[in-house]
Amino acid sequence: MGFTNREEQEQVRQMMLVDRELETYVADLEADMRGYFAEDAVMPPAVVRELIELRSQREKKEKHQFDDKTSDSQYLNVEVNDTHIKVHKNWRPAFIAVFILSKIFLIAGLYFYFKSVSQQEELQRLKTQIEHIK
Secondary structure: OOOOOHHHHHHHHHHHHHOHHHHHHHHHHHHHHHHHHHHOOOOOOHHHHHHHHHHHHHHHOOOOOOOOOOOOOOOOOOOOOOOOOOOOOOOHHHHHHHHHHHHHHHHHHHHHHHHHHHHHHHHHHHHHHHHHHO
């Protein structure tokens, strides 16, 4: 059932060999549990079922094996397990600078946007005051 370790399973097997009544009881218990779980089993939604099938297929799929057909080929057979993109170390500061500059321009853009909105509101307020004075 998966609730015991190997030592406990071995003890139960030894006890079942000695006592036939215990063996029939354990067999009946297992049959009852299988029946109970089979009756109350609910199929997962179609989307979840598809995800489970895709994951099981992906796990069963073998890694691609490269065949060395010619021994004196000019190419090296390399199998890469890493799926991340690697960037040359000289480009790293450039990417960091672009990221930081994009954040600075984003903040500046938001600042000037809200500043122009507040200026428009102030202008509208002044226009209404001028109209009330006239």
